[in-house]
Amino acid sequence: MNHVKLLFFATIRDRAGVRSVELDVPADITVKDLKEKISADYPTLKDSLKSVLVAIDREYAFDEAIVPPNAEIAFFPPVSGG
Amino acid sequence: MKRLCRQMQRSLSFHRSAADNKIMSQFPTIFSITESEIDLNDLLARITLTSTGAAAIFTGMVRGITSRDDPHETEYLEYEAYVPMAEAKMKQVAEEIRTKWPVVEGIAIVQRIGKLYPKTPTVLIACTAAHRDTGVFDAARYGIDRLKEIVPVWKKEVSPDGAEWIEGDYIPKAGE
Numbered sequence: 718m719n720h721v722k723l724l725f726f727a728t729i730r731d732r733a734g735v736r737s738v739e740l741d742v743p744a745d746i747t748v749k750d751l752k753e754k755i756s757a758d759y760p761t762l763k764d765s766l767k768s769v770l771v772a773i774d775r776e777y778a779f780d781e782a783i784v785p786p787n788a789e790i791a792f793f794p795p796v797s798g799g
Numbered sequence: 800m801k802r803l804c805r806q807m808q809r810s811l812s813f814h815r816s817a818a819d820n821k822i823m824s825q826f827p828t829i830f831s832i833t834e835s836e837i838d839l840n841d842l843l844a845r846i847t848l849t850s851t852g853a854a855a856i857f858t859g860m861v862r863g864i865t866s867r868d869d870p871h872e873t874e875y876l877e878y879e880a881y882v883p884m885a886e887a888k889m890k891q892v893a894e895e896i897r898t899k900w901p902v903v904e905g906i907a908i909v910q911r912i913g914k915l916y917p918k919t920p921t922v923l924i925a926c927t928a929a930h931r932d933t934g935v936f937d938a939a940r941y942g943i944d945r946l947k948e949i950v951p952v953w954k955k956e957v958s959p960d961g962a963e964w965i966e967g968d969y970i971p972k973a974g975e
Contacts, residue, residue: 770971796951
């Protein structure tokens with residue numbers, strides 16, 4: 718198992734009700750599988766996770782990516798700065 | 800002789816190499832997420848070199864009354880950022896500007912976060928160059944467009960009708 722830290726922002730944080738959470742995940746888990754695990758843990762996030770952006774260690778990551786040990790994984794909606 | 804040297808330097812400058820990139824990296828590049836007021840004069844001074852003759856500055860502010868598309872009023876916007884990634888992505892935007900417009904000298908990219916009221920500047924992108932006809936306007940335009948695509952910042956709009964998170968529509972691709 719790998720220890721990872723999840724961060725939630727904007728709508729995702731509001732729906733999850735937490736800013737961050739630490740958990741252990743299987744060593745070869747992909748971003749896609751991690752999203753499914755989070756949907757199960759936080760049912761309120763199920764719909765938002767369909768269009769969520771994911772960043773691993775501050776770089777955009779996609780469904781097939783493998784989550785590395787001690788990763789910081791952020792989940793957020795498309796950005797709206799400016 | 801002096802003129803010849805200058806001409807040689809000028810023609811050399813069209814062929815940028817790793818050595819030039821090293822010189823470019825000495826140009827001032829400022830990128831930050833801040834909760835403080837954006838100080839245009841200070842930023843401009845920091846990206847102005849003795850060789851600078853032009854600056855293109857874009858700043859966006861909170862619009863209290865929107866007429867276009869979906870007309871509505873805004874009481875305030877509440878901005879939040881994933882700060883370390885946002886600053887890394889701003890640095891990336893600055894690097895992209897330097898690749899596309901090697902003539903750009905200084906670059907400042909600043910996003911203010913927190914609760915911001917109408918008329919308050921929220922973001923600033925400034926690029927400097929020797930002259931105004933160097934692409935410096937396009938460079939600043941590119942900077943703000945790119946910030947709105949890849950820099951992880953979000954705003955919640957609070958209006959008389961309630962609060963709503965504003966979401967963008969850009970999906971970054973691998974390597975962005």
